[in-house]
Amino acid sequence: EARDAVMRGKSLNDSLLAFAGKSKLTPQTADLGRFVQAWAPFVRRAIPSRIKIEIGVDEGIPPVLIDAAMAESCLLNLALNARDAIEGSGTIRIMLSVIEREHPSGGPPQAWVCLSVADTGSGVPEHLHEQVFQPFFTTRSPGQGSGLGLSRVRGYLEQIGGFVTLSSRVGKGTTIAMFFPVSPVDTREVEGDVPATPAIPEKRKKALVVDDTPAVARVVARMLASLGCDTLIAANGKEAREIINRESGLDLLISDVVMPGESGVDLACDISKTHPSIRIALMSGYSQEKLSAGEGLTEIVFLAKPVSRAQLKAFILTLPEPMP
Incomplete structure (x- = not known):
């Protein structure tokens, strides 16, 4: 009983x-x-x-x-x-x-x-x-x-x-x-919570994930962790800016496009100007052409939904290595 x-x-x-x-x-x-x-x-x-x-x-x-x-x-x-x-x-x-x-x-x-x-x-x-x-x-x-x-x-x-x-x-x-x-990410390549071999073993990258759906943000963060990244999470543009201003050494920002209030596109445009050293990727179900038309987002990577671990790995590998 x-x-x-x-x-x-x-x-x-x-x-x-x-x-x-x-x-x-x-x-x-x-x-x-x-x-x-x-x-x-x-x-x-x-x-x-x-x-x-x-x-x-x-x-x-x-x-x-x-x-x-x-x-x-x-x-x-x-x-x-x-x-x-x-x-x-x-x-x-x-x-x-x-x-x-x-x-x-x-x-x-x-x-x-x-x-x-x-x-x-x-x-x-x-x-x-x-x-x-x-x-x-x-x-x-x-x-x-x-x-x-x-x-x-x-x-x-x-x-x-x-x-x-x-x-x-x-x-x-x-x-x-x-x-x-519809799933914005594809976790089927990730086996449980066991980290895979990091994509960048020489130096762990620091990443910020921005998504207003907590479950999605956690999944993306977990995939990034399996690729050798230390990951932070923000629910919107305001939280993202607070973290960026507080944390030093951020390497990459991965944001959803459609969020309440400020969109991921607006956030990306702003951060690319104020923090040009941070590489930015946008997760979207729209085509890159549709999003980038007239937005000046030529330096920003687009990750087509559902975002997979392979896409994230390819994005991380585009980051420049620090000078020895």
């Missing part, structure tokens, strides 16, 4: 950390289509035979950045919620597709990998649509649920730059869709 209480406490703590966006994640580039197919047998075993399960995966799904354990927890949570919403027979549909739309907080339309779980259950009243994502809220009977499943899903997705939506009609069913950003 004591062990069970400890495990329940850990689960509660993990869920609250996820809701607050403070979970310790280990994001990796993954094929979400393979992930869904691999988990299909586990989901089927958790659903009674009276409920039909349909799984559809579109072709050409781009890689996404996920924490495997958290993604498994989210998918299982949604499947079990769908199961509990169905009295008698019904259907659960798990679908994976690419959808182009804006983020709910605004910004230009972009491609998202959407994993949705739909059921033909009892539905959720409209006035409760937002409340279901709050911690400890549940529509189940007392003792039948903690009310932390959907809040954990939302917190996890927000931590990796995604979001979750709910559409539901009473008596018709519910669809919950998880939107994952």
Whole structure:
């Protein structure tokens, strides 16, 4: 009983950390289509035979950045919620597709990998649509649920730059869709956390990674560390400038292009003028021609998303060696 209480406490703590966006994640580039197919047998075993399960995966799904354990927890949570919403027979549909739309907080339309779980259950009243994502809220009977499943899903997705939506009609069913950003980095060349042979063994380079999505910034930093770099992280242009002014000996700056407030392009233009010794690379899904037109960025390297370890290594090798 004591062990069970400890495990329940850990689960509660993990869920609250996820809701607050403070979970310790280990994001990796993954094929979400393979992930869904691999988990299909586990989901089927958790659903009674009276409920039909349909799984559809579109072709050409781009890689996404996920924490495997958290993604498994989210998918299982949604499947079990769908199961509990169905009295008698019904259907659960798990679908994976690419959808182009804006983020709910605004910004230009972009491609998202959407994993949705739909059921033909009892539905959720409209006035409760937002409340279901709050911690400890549940529509189940007392003792039948903690009310932390959907809040954990939302917190996890927000931590990796995604979001979750709910559409539901009473008596018709519910669809919950998880939107994952297409991976801006490719970690599949990195084996665990074991550093590979540094690209520049003679002298460790000092790098600054700028990205408003913490999970992405950490992955890029980890790949740079495996290439022999000491790495710092900033969430925006303001933080980046503070670090650049505080830290001496920065060799390279790697920034995302699209960020709230100041863009990576504006940051790169400014730093290239004030700190010309720092080599700069921009991570972008746009073409170099589109970004550099009229921007005066001819000295800046463009890394096409998803950014791989090989791209970072090639960039590091362009850095001049210090004079002996």
